[in-house]
Amino acid sequence: MVSVPSAGRVQQHISAIASGFLGDWLEHRGNPLAVPMTVFADGEALDLQNPQPAAPGSVLCLSIHGLMELESVWDFPARPDEHYGTHLANTLGDTSALKLRFNTGRPIYRNGQDLAALLERLVSNWPAPVKRIVLIGHSMGGLLIRSACHYGAANDHRWASLNPDCVYIGSPHDGSWLAVGAHKAAGWLNRVPRDYLKVVGEVIDLRSEGIRNLSRGDVFEPGTSDQPLLQGARHYVISGLLAKGEQHPVNVLFGDALVHQSSARGERREGWELAGIANFPGVDHIRLAHHPLVSQQLQEWLS
Numbered sequence: 001m002v003s004v005p006s007a008g009r010v011q012q013h014i015s016a017i018a019s020g021f022l023g024d025w026l027e028h029r030g031n032p033l034a035v036p037m038t039v040f041a042d043g044e045a046l047d048l049q050n051p052q053p054a055a056p057g058s059v060l061c062l063s064i065h066g067l068m069e070l071e072s073v074w075d076f077p078a079r080p081d082e083h084y085g086t087h088l089a090n091t092l093g094d095t096s097a098l099k100l101r102f103n104t105g106r107p108i109y110r111n112g113q114d115l116a117a118l119l120e121r122l123v124s125n126w127p128a129p130v131k132r133i134v135l136i137g138h139s140m141g142g143l144l145i146r147s148a149c150h151y152g153a154a155n156d157h158r159w160a161s162l163n164p165d166c167v168y169i170g171s172p173h174d175g176s177w178l179a180v181g182a183h184k185a186a187g188w189l190n191r192v193p194r195d196y197l198k199v200v201g202e203v204i205d206l207r208s209e210g211i212r213n214l215s216r217g218d219v220f221e222p223g224t225s226d227q228p229l230l231q232g233a234r235h236y237v238i239s240g241l242l243a244k245g246e247q248h249p250v251n252v253l254f255g256d257a258l259v260h261q262s263s264a265r266g267e268r269r270e271g272w273e274l275a276g277i278a279n280f281p282g283v284d285h286i287r288l289a290h291h292p293l294v295s296q297q298l299q300e301w302l303s
Contacts, residue, residue, distance in 0.1 A: 035101060035102060035103040035104075036101075036102075036103070037100065037101070037102040037103070037111070037114055037115070037118060038100070038101045038102075039051075039062070039098055039099070039100055039118070039122065040071055040098065040099045040100075040101065041053040041054070041096060041097070041098050041099075042054060042081075043081075046098075046122075048118065048121045048122055048125060049121070049125060050125060051122065051125055051126060051127065052127065053096055053098075053127075055096070056096055056126060056127045056128040057089070057093075057094040057095045057096040057128065058094050058095075058128050058129055058130060058131040058132070059089075059092055059094055059095040059096070059130075059131065059132040059133075059134065060095075060096055060098060060122070060123070060126070060130055060132070060133050060134070061084075061085045061088050061089065061095055061096065061097050061098060061133075061134040061136065062085075062098045062099070062100055062119075062133070062134070062135055062136070063083065063084060063085050063097075063098070063099045063100065063136045063137075063138075063141075064099075064100045064102075064115075064135065064136065064137040064138070064141030064142075064144055064145065065099075065100070065101070065102075065104075065138055065139075065140075065141050065289070066104070066137075066138045066139025066140040066141050066170075066289075067104045067139060067140045067210060067211065067214065068104060069104070069138070069139075069289075070101060071099035071100065071101050073138065073286070073289045073290070074099060074138070074289055074290055075290060076290045077290065083097070083099075083290065084136055084290075084294070084295050084298055085097030085098065085099070085136070087295045087298070087299060088134065088298060088299060088302060088303075091299045091302075091303045092302070092303055095134075100115070100141075102114075102115070102144070103210075104140055104210050105209065105210045105211070106209065106210055107209040107210065107213060108140065108143050108144060108147055108210060108213045108218060108219045109147055109151075109213075109218070109219060109220050109221045109224075111144050111147065111210075112144055112146075112147020112148045112150065112151055112219060112220075113147070113148075113151045115144055115145075115147070115148035116147075116148040116149075116151040116152040116155065116157060116159075116160070117155075117157075119133070119148065119152065119157065119159040120152070120155075120157045120158060120159055122159075123158055123159045123162075124158070130159070130162065131162070132162060132164075132165075133159055133162050133164040133165070134164065134165045134167070134302060135148075135164050135165065135166050135167065136167045136169065136298070137166075137167065137168055137169065137171060138169045138170060138171075138288065138289045139169070139170050139171055139172070139258070139259070139285065140171070140172075140210065140214060141169075141171070142167075142168030142169060142170070142171025142173075143171055143172070143173070143213070143214075143217060143219045144219075145166050145168065146166075146168075146173075146219050146229070147219035147220065149164070149166065149229070149230035149233060150219070150220060150227050150230070152230075153230055160230065160233075161232075163232040163233050163234070164230075164233050164234075165233070165234045165236070165301075165302055166229075166230070166233050166234065166235045166236070167236045167238065167298065167301075167302075168235070168236065168237050168238070168264070169238045169288050169289065169294065170238065170239060170240055170256055170258070170259050170264055170285050170288045170289075171237075171259070171264060172214055172217055172258070172259045172263045172264070173217045173263055173264065173265070173266035173268075173269060174216075174217050174260075174262065174263040174266060174267065174268045174269070175214065175215050175216045175217045175263060176214045176215065176258050176259050176263070217263070217266075226269065226270075228271055228272075229272055229273070234275040235272070235273070235274050235275055236274065236275055236276040236277070236278075236301055237264060237265050237266070237274055237276070237277050237278070238264070238277075238278050238279075238280070238288065238294060238297065239255070239256065239259070239261045239264035239265065239278075239279045239280070239288075240255075240256035240279070240280045240281075240282075240283040240284055240285060240287070240288045241255060241256055241261065241279065241280070241281040241282065241283070242254055242255070242256060242257055242282075242284055243281065243282065244281045244282035245281065246279070246281050251281070255285075256283070256284050256285040256288065257284045257285045257286075258285045259285060261279060265277060275301070276297075276301045278294075278297045280293055280294065
């Protein structure tokens with residue numbers, strides 16, 4: 001039997017795509033398609049003022065999706081209740097596997113500020129004493145972690161002092177080649193004399209601030225200099241490649257399809273000390289969010 005998505009699920013995916021393209025504009029206009037930042041446990045949204053998960057653990061593992069994605073991107077195919085968080089919960093014990101949903105079209109720094117504040121409320125109101133935090137971000141989600149760590153430390157948040165484990169999976173720290181291409185194409189088309197080409201350029205330029213941030217990996221407020229990774233925390237990087245041969249020309253050109261390996265590792269950033277680096281040839285950008293080899297690597301690192 002072929003599974004047919006429910007109308008509600010289709011609406012959620014449409015909302016996620018719309019938010020990715022125009023999320024900042026939708027939020028400004030109060031449009032219901034603008035996705036609110038929400039934490040889920042076992043598929044249910046949590047009340048941050050009084051979170052009541054089924055079995056609250058002392059370790060919080062929060063998985064954060066990427067651009068135009070939903071929290072369902074983490075689910076293993078045909079196993080919707082199984083993801084990296086649940087695998088780690090089985091390995092670590094006393095762990096609550098949580099997921100975040102957010103408006104990916106907003107500027108990354110604003111989402112980072114909100115995530116920092118959200119984590120502080122979550123830790124303060126959690127029904128069990130929180131001893132450890134694990135943050136796992138896919139693509140833009142990894143950039144959001146870096147941003148939240150900066151603002152959490154700047155505001156002396158308790159959660160940031162717990163020295164979280166931060167895992168960046170296919171995150172374009174130095175920018176995504178596709179976002180850079182869109183930025184350059186829009187600029188060129190807007191400069192050419194033909195009116196119809198300018199229209200195309202203007203359409204391409206109608207992309208959200210979140211997408212614009214991806215062209216350079218911007219995660220802080222405009223005018224803020226690049227900041228180091230959160231001291232005391234442990235930082236891990238995972239990258240993928242389209243072809244199984246690491247030196248294959250396709251990998252050189254496209255990386256995991258959206259992010260080059262060098263960008264995923266933040267090689268242009270100075271002073272990064274990483275606790276672990278792993279690369280998975282033959283695993284593309286989306287599959288990095290739900291692949292057995294990646295899950296195995298996370299369990300080896302974090303347990």
